[in-house]
Amino acid sequence: MKHIAMLAWLVAAAGQAHAQTADPDARAAAVERQMTEEERFSLVWGYMPVASRRGPAPTPAYVKPAAGYYPPIPRLDFPGIYETDASLGVTNPKMSRIGDVATALPSGLALAASFDPDLARRTGAMIGGEARAKGFNVLLAGGVNLTRDWFGGRNFEYLGEDPLLAGVLAGESIRGIQSQRVVSTAKHLVLNAQETLRHSIDARIAEAELRESDLLAFEIALERGRPGAIMCAYNKINAAHSCANDWLLNRVLRGDWGFKGYVMSDWGATHGPTDMAAGLDQQSGAQLDSQVWFDKPLRAALGKTVPREALPTSVRRILRSLYAVGADAPLAETPIDYAANARVAREAAGAGIVLLKNDGVLPLATTAKTILIVGRYANRGIWSGGGSSQVTPVGGPLVRLPFGGSPFLEVSGYQVLMPSSPLDALRAQLPGATIEFDPGYSPELAAARAAHADLVLVFANQWQVESIDNPSLALPDGQDRLIELVAAANPNAVVVLETGNPVAMPWLGKVRAVVEAWYSGQEGGAAIADVLTGRVNPSGRLPITFPATAAQAPRARPEGLGLPDDGTHQFGVDYVEGADVGYRWYAGQSRKPLFAFGHGLSYTQFRHSQPAVDGRRLSARVTVTNTGARAGADVVQLYLTRRNGQVLRRLAGFARVELQPGETRAVTMAIDPRLLSRWSGTGWALDAGNYAFAIGRSAEDLGATTTVRLAARTIAP
Structure with a gap:
């Protein structure tokens, strides 16, 4: 019996080693x-285990609240799938997991x-x-959508307007x-560029222009990151829903790019069982759809409108992705x-x-002995963006x-502030100053108090949230007037912006400094103080263009603004700028923005060679040479400024380099031929001829x- 037990242990150990080293495709197929058929179906549609008034698919009571759940299969050593949002931290939807922070x-x-x-x-990591x-074991992160419009409600979640920067x-x-x-995941494939009518809008663009912009960003992200999953979007692309778009999912994603992972729907973005034939593998958050399409309707469709092999193929893709990364x-x-993680968050906030x-x-x-801080909640915390990416912070x-x-x-529409006080952080870093709040x-009261301070820091905010766009460049709640009055009362006014999108600055010429802090996370108060004090x-550098006026942009407001997103309004957006997203548009139209893509100042100076x-x-x-007296990082x-006589503007490479005062360093950047x-x-064509390049301090300052x-x-391709 002892020898039998030892043999069993060796077999089990060998099996575990095989599971860790075997080819994920072969293992998934095996x-x-x-x-069983029931086990296959359990992997292609899932619950969103959060209390909801909607739903043909009630969530089992024993499942902990999360973004998505697929049950385990113990006999096959499959642990099931637990999904959570998102790119900015592990979320806790509706704070349903009592006491759980991230x-x-x-x-x-x-x-x-x-x-x-x-x-x-x-x-x-x-x-x-x-x-x-x-x-x-699944994170709904990897937001790759390009910022095509300054008003997009989810722009704050994503990585800007340039395909190279966002993709890398x-x-x-x-x-x-x-x-x-x-x-x-990598999400949301593709052209999920506005929140207004996001469930029914048709994003219309020529294939070449799409390939050279938004799709290129995804292509680069897939090559570098090899995500296990792609999340398709709510919107249509050229008349076909993203999650039922055969050209997008089967031809481009799997055919041209060779993607081996699986495609999951966005929550509430599945439209029928035939979506599987078009390339969708998994119906996510089924209770947000009109019915569980990938259960009884799919069973009836297999072998008819959906090839019978589609189900096992989708299951293998899902298994393969989990096996590939352990x-x-x-x-x-x-x-x-x-x-330790807070230190990473603080570093990230300061760097951005x-x-x-x-x-x-x-x-x-x-020498500033008296400083007045002005702005709602600047004494207590930091603003964050709302929606499915909202994190319940530590504390x-x-x-x-x-x-x-x-x-x-x-x-999901909660205005959440992170418990990180700029006032407390500045008092700690400037112990010799008297700092009031x-x-x-009352703008008039704030201005009266500002007149008696050496310097004033005005913290201004703009809250953005998933599902709605903000079609105004003005700061909300009369904050532009507040800044105007404070700046008139005190010539030493500094504005700190906590925004999720560009804003207009009618007071720009009346203040001495402007700092864009974005939504800086749970360590944002300390990080902002680090930058203001020079620590x-x-x-x-700006990853998006700040327009001078809304009229400068390809669209001055969202298409379909004000209409309910209930599926009754079918709306199209013609992306007239094509591949010229963001700074490319401004350069091509010879329009000078308020602040250009790539703009950003330092407390030191840098010199670049040709x-x-x-x-x-x-x-x-x-x-690159740091010609100033402080250590700092240059970007x-x-x-690319000219191609065979054609004037254009494309970011062809970038590198961040840290330099001590007086230090010089050579930087080499690979140029992606695409x-x-x-x-x-049928593919990418690089034409023979003359190509002009320039090093820029921004897309405008070359x-x-x-x-x-x-x-x-x-x-x-």
């Missing part, structure tokens, strides 16, 4: 063949402003680690997440080092803060105010041009 990172735009792929990977420690940072974030044995390991809750204007008043001078939220509105907003509720030298471009290897080399930006090419219909002749080449 496990799928052992599954590290709240800055917004996606703040991460994008860092231009730092390594930071994206490390913050991804931090979120992935917390998700795994909380018992989740999303890919690195996904890599970090999946290093923790957690499957990451996400099939048993789910168990383990301790989390929140203090952008100094937009500074006439020398910053960093805060030691709990400072304020959680119900917003109301649509059914979605009734559930005024909420700004951190600001190095963020770029040397290697046309054979497709790379650029530039030397080197390489732009950024120089045009979509030919240095000397270097021209190189390139040979023709083609690149497969």
Whole structure:
């Protein structure tokens, strides 16, 4: 018996080793063949285990609240699937898991402003680690949607307007997440660019223009991050729903890009059983759809309108993604080092803060003995964006105010402030100054108090939330008037913006400095103080264009604004800018924005050499010198400015470099040939001819041009 027991142990150990090292495709196929039909169906539609008034699919009572749940299959050692949102931290929907908190990172735009792929990977690993420690094995992160419109309600979640920047940072974030044995998504494929009528809007654009912009961002993210899952979007693309778009899911995603993972729907974005034939593998949050399409309706459709092989194929894709990153390991809750993760969050917040204007008043001078801080809640906390990405921070939220509105907003529309006080942080870092606070509720009172201070810091906020757009560049609640009055009363006024989108600045010429802090997460108060006092030298660069007026943009307001998103209004948006998203549009139209993509100041100065471009290897080399007296980080930006006589503007490379005072360093940037090419219909075509490049301090502030002749080449899709 002893020998038999030992033999059994060796067999089991060998099986575990095989499970860890076997080819995930072969392993998925082997496990799928052992599954019953019921077990296969249990993987292709899932619950959203959060209390809801809707739903043909009630959630089992024993399932802990989460974004999504698929039951385990013990006999096959399959732990099931527990899904959680999102890119900014592990969420707790409706705070349903009592007492459960997570590290709240800055917004996606703040991460994008860092231009730092390594930071994206490390913050991804931090979120992935917390998700795994909380018992989740799929993270609904990896937001790749480009900012096409300044008013988009979810822009704060994403990574800006440039396909290279968004693709690289999303890919690195996904890599970090999946290093923790957690499957990451990339979302939302594709053109989910506005929240207004997001369930019924038709995004219309030519294929070449889509390939050269939004799809290229996803393509780069998939190549770098290899996500296990793709989440399709609510909207249509050229008349076909994203989650039922055969061209998008089968031809482009799987055919051209060779994607091996699975496609999950957004919650409430499945339209029928035939969506599986069009490339959808999994119906997510089934109670948000009109019915569970991937259960009885799919059973009836198999072998008729849906090929019978589609079901096992989808199951194999799902299994394969979990096996590929080890996400099939048993789910168990383990301790989390929140203090270490807070340090990552603080670093990320500081790296993403952008100094937009500074006439020398910053960093805060030691001679400023009396400082008045003005702005609602600036004495207590930091604003965050709302919706499915909302994180319940460590320590709990400072304020959680119900917003109301649509059914979605009734559930997820809360204005949440992070418990990180800028006032307390500044008092700690400036112990020799007297720092007072005024909420700004009465602009006249705030201005009267400002007149007696050496310097005034005005904290202004703009709250954004999933499901609605904000079609105004003005700061809400009369804050522009507040800033005007304070600046008139005190010539030393500094504005700190906590926003999820660009804002107009009618008072720009009347203040001495402007700092864009975005939504800076649970450590935001300390990070903002770090930058204001000079403990951190600001190095963020704008990942989106700040227009001077709404009329400068391709669309001055959302299409269909004010109409209910109930499916009765079918609306189209013609993306007239095509591939010229963001700064490309402004350059092509010769329109000068308020602040350009890539803009950002420092407390030191940098000098760049003319770029040397290697046309054979497709790379650029530039030397960077810190000519100032402070250590700091520069973001080197390489732009394509002319292609065979055609004037254009494309970010072709970037690199973040840390330099000590007086230090010089050579930076080499690889150039992705797709950024120089045009979509030919069957692939990428780089035409022979002359290509001009320049190093820029922004997309608008360019240095000397270097021209190189390139040979023709083609690149497969």
